[in-house]
Every structure is written in structure tokens, then in C-alpha cells.
Amino acid sequence: MTTDDTRLPREFFARPSVEVAPALLGRHLSFGGVTLRLTELEAYAGEADPGSHAFRGETPRTRPMFGAPGFTYVYFTYGHHWCVNLVVGEVGSASAVLVRAGEVLAGQDRVRSRRGPVRERDWARGPGRLGQALAMTKEHTGRDFCRPPVGEPIDLVVSEGDPVAGGRVRTGPRVGVSGPGGDGDAFPWRYWIDGDTHVSDYRPGVVRKRRP
16 A cells, blocks of 8 residues: 555645656556556646646636645546546646556456456556546545545555656657647647557547537
8 A cells, every 4th residue: 555655745746737747657646446657647737728628717627726736636528538637736827737548556356347348458548548447536526645634544645656767758749639739849748658558549639510
């Protein structure tokens, strides 16, 4: 079980998302008996980022992003996927890091029952799959992963793990982000471990047309 000795402190997350995201590669995320080695992440920068949910300001949905670093922001997408984000930066910045992919290190039986008959490398390869592997949903948004309230169980931890050397970190455009936020030159804010089989495939964003 992860202990406070290896838990990353709040100061680690109180930085811009483009600094935190690559620094999280190789770290461990543990929740409810499952531990992942993080292999792919994306940075988002709130109202300064056209790809962010918070680009147009605070809403009831995005309110957790405007709070202190070290808390979760879990959102629903495409009708059936829950995606896990870690709030970073300063209060009011609405910066966050999307946890896109990871390798399951512990809790394999739990993940197998949730993900069904798929290859192990695909258990958490992509943010929707990762959310399902961890069984995290809207009820887990706003959770403190740096220091839970007194008396609450320590079941959500981001810990030291095995940080990745800079030479193995790759960057590129964010997956599925359309419009200006998907510009890989302006926002090369997807970070992954070079050559790791647990990294998801890149897909460009598609502008969805409204039905007449």
C-alpha cells in the first residue's frame, strides 16, 4: 500500500500544467486497490487554452478546476466514458492534467472484471478505459489526492513511482481536440513515454456539425 512517505506533495502540483504533465510520467496513481504506472498525460491551461473545458470561464461542471491544486476533476464524455484529471497550478487558474493512459501494476483482478476480455495492454490505454479500470465517476470529482480530510480513508494517492528521464519523453498535439486547441505547434501538450506499449493512439479532433 502506498504511504505518505511516497505521496507527491501539493507543491508538486502547484505549477503550470505543462510542467506537471511530463513530470508525472512514470509516477503511480492508486485508487481503490488498483495502481497504475502513468504513461501518457495531457496538459490544459484553463481560460488561456481553447482546448480546455474552462476556456469560457467557470461553470458548475468546471468549478473543481478553479480550486486548489491536488484535487480531482472527473468528467463524462461521449455518452459513456469517465475521464480522470488532476487539478494543478494556482487557485483560479483552472489548470489540469488529463490522465490519458497507464499500465496496471496492482489490482489486476479488479481491472479484469471491469474491462472484460481485452488485452492487458489495453486495460488503461486511453482516458475512457483508464477511468473504467479505476472505477472513477462523477462522485469522485473534487477528491483531495494530496491530503484527504482527517478521518477519511487514504484510497487515492499519486506517488513517486519511477519518474521518466527527459530523453524518453515525447510531445505532440492533444488527442481529439479540434479547433485552435488542437494545433500541435501552438499546443504540443500531450506527453508520453517513447516506445511504451501502454500509450494510446493519436487521433486528431473532428469538428462536429450540428444536425439540421
